[in-house]
Amino acid sequence: MALLAPHGLPGHLVDFVAALRTHGVAVGPGETIDAAKVLTALDLLHRDHLREGLAAAVLRRSGQRKVFDTLFDLYFPAALGAGSGEVEVPRVGDDEDGAVDVDALRDVLADLLRDGDDSALAELARAVVDALARTGSGGQGDRPGAQPSWSAYQALRMLSPETLLARIVDALRDADVEPGSFADEVLRREIRDRIARFRDMITDEVRRRTAETRGREQVARTSVPKQAEQVEFLSAYAGQLAELRRTVHPLARRLAARLAVRRKHAKRGELDMRRTLRRSMSTGGVPMNPAFRARRPGRPDLVVLCDVSGSVAGFSHFTLLLVQALREQFSKVRVFAFVERADEVTHLFEPGAELSGVMNRVLREASLVAFDGHSDYGGSFGSFAEYWSDALTPRSSLLILGDARTNYRDPNLTVLRRLAGQARHTHWLNPEPRRQWGTGDSAALRYADVVPMHECRTAAQLATVVESLLPI
Amino acid sequence: MSPLQSPSFGSVADVTERLAGAGYLASTAVATTVFLADRLGKPLLVEGPAGVGKTELAKAVAESTKSELVRLQCYEGIDESRALYEWNHAKQLLRITASQGSESWDRTRDDVFSEEFLLPRPLLTAIRRAEPTVLLIDEIDKADVEVEGLLLEVLSDYQVTVPEMGTITATRKPFVLLTSNSTRELSEALKRRCLFLHLDFPDADLERRIVASRVPELADALTDALVRTVRVLRGLELRKAPSVAETIDWGRTLLALGMDTLDDDAVRATLGVVLKHQSDQVKAAAELRLN
Numbered sequence: 001m002a003l004l005a006p007h008g009l010p011g012h013l014v015d016f017v018a019a020l021r022t023h024g025v026a027v028g029p030g031e032t033i034d035a036a037k038v039l040t041a042l043d044l045l046h047r048d049h050l051r052e053g054l055a056a057a058v059l060r061r062s063g064q065r066k067v068f069d070t071l072f073d074l075y076f077p078a079a080l081g082a083g084s085g086e087v088e089v090p091r092v093g094d095d096e097d098g099a100v101d102v103d104a105l106r107d108v109l110a111d112l113l114r115d116g117d118d119s120a121l122a123e124l125a126r127a128v129v130d131a132l133a134r135t136g137s138g139g140q141g142d143r144p145g146a147q148p149s150w151s152a153y154q155a156l157r158m159l160s161p162e163t164l165l166a167r168i169v170d171a172l173r174d175a176d177v178e179p180g181s182f183a184d185e186v187l188r189r190e191i192r193d194r195i196a197r198f199r200d201m202i203t204d205e206v207r208r209r210t211a212e213t214r215g216r217e218q219v220a221r222t223s224v225p226k227q228a229e230q231v232e233f234l235s236a237y238a239g240q241l242a243e244l245r246r247t248v249h250p251l252a253r254r255l256a257a258r259l260a261v262r263r264k265h266a267k268r269g270e271l272d273m274r275r276t277l278r279r280s281m282s283t284g285g286v287p288m289n290p291a292f293r294a295r296r297p298g299r300p301d302l303v304v305l306c307d308v309s310g311s312v313a314g315f316s317h318f319t320l321l322l323v324q325a326l327r328e329q330f331s332k333v334r335v336f337a338f339v340e341r342a343d344e345v346t347h348l349f350e351p352g353a354e355l356s357g358v359m360n361r362v363l364r365e366a367s368l369v370a371f372d373g374h375s376d377y378g379g380s381f382g383s384f385a386e387y388w389s390d391a392l393t394p395r396s397s398l399l400i401l402g403d404a405r406t407n408y409r410d411p412n413l414t415v416l417r418r419l420a421g422q423a424r425h426t427h428w429l430n431p432e433p434r435r436q437w438g439t440g441d442s443a444a445l446r447y448a449d450v451v452p453m454h455e456c457r458t459a460a461q462l463a464t465v466v467e468s469l470l471p472i
Numbered sequence: 473m474s475p476l477q478s479p480s481f482g483s484v485a486d487v488t489e490r491l492a493g494a495g496y497l498a499s500t501a502v503a504t505t506v507f508l509a510d511r512l513g514k515p516l517l518v519e520g521p522a523g524v525g526k527t528e529l530a531k532a533v534a535e536s537t538k539s540e541l542v543r544l545q546c547y548e549g550i551d552e553s554r555a556l557y558e559w560n561h562a563k564q565l566l567r568i569t570a571s572q573g574s575e576s577w578d579r580t581r582d583d584v585f586s587e588e589f590l591l592p593r594p595l596l597t598a599i600r601r602a603e604p605t606v607l608l609i610d611e612i613d614k615a616d617v618e619v620e621g622l623l624l625e626v627l628s629d630y631q632v633t634v635p636e637m638g639t640i641t642a643t644r645k646p647f648v649l650l651t652s653n654s655t656r657e658l659s660e661a662l663k664r665r666c667l668f669l670h671l672d673f674p675d676a677d678l679e680r681r682i683v684a685s686r687v688p689e690l691a692d693a694l695t696d697a698l699v700r701t702v703r704v705l706r707g708l709e710l711r712k713a714p715s716v717a718e719t720i721d722w723g724r725t726l727l728a729l730g731m732d733t734l735d736d737d738a739v740r741a742t743l744g745v746v747l748k749h750q751s752d753q754v755k756a757a758a759e760l761r762l763n
Contacts, residue, residue, distance in 0.1 A: 028664065030664055031664070034512070034514070034667070037512050038508055038512070041507075041508055041511045041512060042484070042504070042507075042508070043483070043484075046484070048500045048504075049484050049500065049504045052500055052501040052504040052505060053504050053505070053508050055501075055668075056504070056505040056508060056509075056516075056667040056668055056669055057508075057667060057668075059668050059670070060660075060663045060664075060668055062519060062520075062654070062670040062672075065670065181736055181761065182735070182736045182739055182760055182761060182762050183697075183734070183735065183736070185759075185760045185761050186700060186701050186704045186760065187700075189704045189707060189760075190700055190703070190704060193703075193707065242709070245709065246709065249711075250654060253654075253655050253656070254656055254657050257655060257656035257657075258656075261617065
């Protein structure tokens, strides 16, 4: 069987570590040796112990755990093939190889979800995936010789566990709890959580079976989730964005700590020649006591101008949250949003404001659309310069967020040049990969001639850019 | 790897059992990493949100292995004279003046830089102890980056070099536990030397057991409702998710107020115990239809 590693357990461990590295978890040889020691110290029959032990040896940051877990399941699977489960999948007509009886199966699933029995749910997931691949649900019967195909989509569509929610909640609700109350809402969310976990079980199971037939390297390449910081803003889906938002505060804290160190190291300014020479008069022209320029703590005003049209919303939102979290680093932050024209939204980012729904409020309350709701960079810069150009002073830094896709409208370079001249620094953060700048309706390269433009595809990249831009 | 002493724990199950005996209910992850840290003789770096029991773990390990706990609390500006050792200058001066004229310079010099004039601080104390020791380096992320460099020798070789005296090596390796709230990224050099444990909120069953052991007077049904509610609150996007400590506090509050069910009124009145930010309370109330 192709699953056996040619170099035994050490070789298998090295393969596993290599897979972690390709997914951005930096594991050095020292960690690999630690991992090998872990293998000798633990009882390998306890898979949970092995999982935690390896994690302790190779991981160095908490955000890496998801990648690790997925790869661990691929490289150290809980079972081979269909395994030997207790759970039987109900068939039409009680025939061993008959088609799956969907309604009966949904009843079984509802019961298990109601009891919240995780191990039984995992076994059900295994059995369902196996049964579906071998026999199908529509009664096409046995397909001898055919390659079994594992499909999470098919299994989840057939089971559609979400539709069981109301039924389970009804079954669990106490008689005296009225619908719509607090206790009811807590219960509802708990069940929703269980259903989401079951979906993950199905996906994991499909991944494992696919790895058995197609090789785990290929599965590892394509279907292992990325770390939140490595996810590209423009291709992230809702779940990833929510996870990304959760990393904002740690990220901001890390940035702030690094800036504090930089400030401390740069506390003493450069040599003040004039005062040093003046002092040296009293020692006969020998500069015994050099004078230094005192550094003024540089806390600039920040003016953020950001595109909030649908195409870059994830990116703008995340960056605004980061700016908000970093607001101690600035004396004053003003935030302007634009789609077709600009409007001030600073009041939505007040300290203590509720931030997760802020993007909806921006879109609802600010007047950003004039005509068709497609982003118009030229028009937005124009309206910003017309109404709020006094926001830009020689102390302020202007930060523009957007993909510079103008929908073939006038990019209005003159106004941007004037705005850039008014501010102390101007920087443009663009979530598109550099190679796509200037393609199609992107005016990125033309804007990049006027102001420095930085590629910010992932949170990690954004952090690096922000760190290098923030003044000491 | 040549362990200087026999390991304290026999197996992962043994760890779980003995920590429980010390009043700490450990998850599989905690038990496994503690077992490995002990077996491989490596320091254990514990990271996680506030209030999940990082410091408690060190105390429980100390109690279950009958070791003494030596604690180094880190703070901004801590330096080697606070963490490692310091020369007792006053005593040195006294020694020099006492023997003035009667001794050669060489003898005096050798004498004043000896053990007698050394003031050990937590790290050196832990290294020199012959009895079982648990060294807790608490909130290492609060200390400056330079202090990490200081720790490297202690963590990798269990030794401390005093330039005037030479190197002091541990006769018995302490069990070292570092905690961090990850307010800043620790250096790679430090992390490399440690086993890493991310201590997160416990799963429902474990949390129920923890609450039951800390607030035994609370009725089972109420404990269950409490834990389930806290887990839902953690699922919301809050500024500060409630930790285990808050769950326990909530339990105590309900007990003190004599409430025996967790209905809308009870939650509304006591939500401030679990959610410390005003905006979090508003959000939770809105999302969970608490009005």
